Amino acid sequence: MDDFDKMMSEIMAKKYAGESDQDLLEREGVIDEISKIIEDRLYSKLPLSLAITGIWGVGKSYVLKEIEKRYSGRCIVFHYDCWKNDYYDEPLIGILSAISGQLNQIEAKNPDEQQKHYYRVMREVVFQVSRGVIKNFTEYDIEAFRNRFADFRNLLKAKKQIDMASFDSLSNVSDVIEIVNNLLCGYMAYEGKKILFVVDELDRCLPDYAIRILNRLHHICYGSPVIQLVAVNDKELSRNINGLYHRDSDNVFARRYFNRFFTNYYRIPVGVSSSELVRQCWEDFDAYFANDSLYDCFGMLAEVVFKDCAIRERKKIIELLEIYHKCALGSVKEKYPIELACAELLELFRTFWHIDKNWTISNGNTRASAMFDNSGDIDYVPYTVTIFAIKQTDLKDNVKAITDFFLERYEKKHKGKRPYEFDELKINVFDRTIALLVNEKGTADGSSEIGRIVNVLKQDKVFKKCSDFLEIFRARISTYDE
Template sequence: MTDYLSRQPFIKLLKNIIENQSKNNNGYSIAIDGDWGSGKTWILDALESQLSSDEYLIFHYNAWENDFYEEPLVALLSVMIEKLNEVAKQKSLYESVVTELLKEAASDLEILAVGIAKYFIKIDIDKSIKNKKNLFNRIKQGTKIANDIDSMLPLRKTLAEIREVIKNLAEKLKILLVVDELDRCLPEYAIKVLERLHHVCNKMPVFQIIAIDKSNLSDSICKVFGKNFSNPSSQHNVMQFADSYLQKFIDISVPLSNGKPNKSLEVMNGLEKTFCEWTRDNSAGAPINFNENFLEEFLAEMFSGIDRRLQEKIFSQVELCHKMTLATGVKPELCSYAILIYEIISCIASYVFRSKNLCTVTNGANGTFTLVFKDVEFSANPYAGKYKQLAENLRNFFCLKKSDYFMQDSELIEFPILDEKSYLMKLLVDVTKLYDDYSQKAYSRFIAEDKVFLLEYDKIMHTMLF
């Protein structure tokens, strides 16, 4: 698994918490609190892969993928049964005491599942008979239970049986219950899942990791319990009420930032392969390199603190729009990384900030001039405020010293092309005046040719989005 967002230190923190608290016979529960799309699922998968299967028995319960079960307990049972059968088949555990324990637990849970789900979970009886001679009678018993669930297998008894199975398993293995995608469930169902987890795991030798977006989950909690905090100023009350409720289920909440991309092109999933490197000398004979190093630097800085899902959507939109532009027959002389960077920035302006305007150059009082998105403050997209970090990243990346690049004539901003960033600034804004030397005129020709293609790209992007 490629660590695009440098998450290993966070995973190490989780492992340390698990190792220190997993011996607690009363159990322990932590929440990973991060925005939707911040990479919580990736972290959980990476964490599971780094824990020893000989030491830990890990149940991974995706609440959203299983929300078609009216009763969350059925979904949890199905996850546990599947995992127990999977682990029991592992060659390293075959015919061991642990394997027999796993088989016994799986059989017991299957009976409970039949009862509580009324045949919702199908059991392969023939296969089960081979594993245990008397299992047929037990499943028949479970079938009978299914026909009269209220009187013969009440929920309380089912929970007691599950807890007994968990106690037996915990004598041989450390049990880790991972709960993912809870904040994507409908509010009522999310609360029901939390309640069932509490019923099953409270004061049990189970370590729970629950991935949540506390902000969204807090709204769900308040709606379910009829707490109407509609006034924007009462958001504090929403969080306070939710925190009080969640204390029942969660011992500690660990915040997760959106991360900082590592300097790698893999985050683009092959999009960069459509483009190529491009190198020219500036007027002083120094090289201007639009190479992989510069592209990696741009991606790492531009998407610092931005959730992975948004990055993927931006790259997907760029790829589609680029192909549609090429299909019109308008093509640049060279599809360089400079064009790719333009397309990414243009997509952010249109797709994220819903602005048909792109960028402008502004003077700074601190002896710099910077490239900034236009109209970000007035974006019609209600989610744009959440992603103003993108605007700040652009501002920080294209912040250059006036003393090296800048001349000012009245209201006109003029600067020579000396490096990659100043070239891109010429490409991204309507600043056409150049110094009267050969290299600047050569760059002007390249910019003019690229602009023909990129104007068509912008036209298609705006047609798709507006």
């Protein structure tokens, strides 16, 4: 096997195993808690429709897969991927196709001939119902469609597992839904198990289609003791619901709307810290950066930079950080101070979101006035960094969080003393990060503290080396196009 074959084998293995098979976010505790909710309804006549909520990339799909594995022997598990089936105009067709396909798998694995017969008939019924819905919505002759079930009536007549009378009035979606509902109830009675209906990738669908899926699932399972698990980014779907109904940002309206479909909610927390995620994605991170501080400065900054970012986005930015840093480094493996990693992360944040503005020094007088005595002739310029003229609302919030973070570090450093008490020995990692980002721009006001810091650091060989490296890094990432 040559190198190309090996590479393709690895790609295909990852494709079928899935990235989510690795529990990077340590979700075992979450899976246990959701399992307890399921256990409470497993032998109850009451239905359960559980919304598993969380931002994109938080590990919802991984949790669903693990839940399916746990209950594959105790429940009849159906998995519906909304995004893979969103090419159907009518969501019901996709749902029925998913059920039919999985019945086929159950039939193939079952050694008992009588049960194989039952599953085969069940699958064919669902398949024909699905075909009938398609034809029905394209002016298909409903009488001809009804006649397709004559053979199935005869096959099932002796065993009486399913009441086929409902097929005689199949003329619209509501009829189909009623048939499927009865079919699922009969199936559970035959097996002596509950159906676990797992729904994933709902938030990848267009807003109106996602709402139609929820409606179809609600009616299919209505009144029957089916357990539904639906993974959803509720914040994003709330925005979409409010948009569809012209309700601006009415969270109460969105929650009431959700309550039509869900009986319970479980929110998956972000989980692993950004610092841990960095070292999971870039295993030898500490071999490239030296942190002389008592604190995990890079981890502290990463938590702020990644605010509200999906785990997938965080991982991608970390991967890009590793790629571009090593690319700028070349063949020589050299260790740099941690402030360079901080500056690179901020530059990648700007590039990743296609912000064409640079970081600039910002005056934090408003925040600092509450901390320092503003009387007399004391000249202080509390400093931070920001990016001006950002049009995207969400990114403004992110940039503000970063700006506030650096200002909080400034306030902490100056707690209990006047800002004019400048001490070269007290220049910290975050001062050097700001100095790297703005470099020459900080010398414009030599009387300000940041101006003096930059002037001092310009004489430092290590800082000069970091500054030169950052310019190479910037040149590399300037070609990045997602």
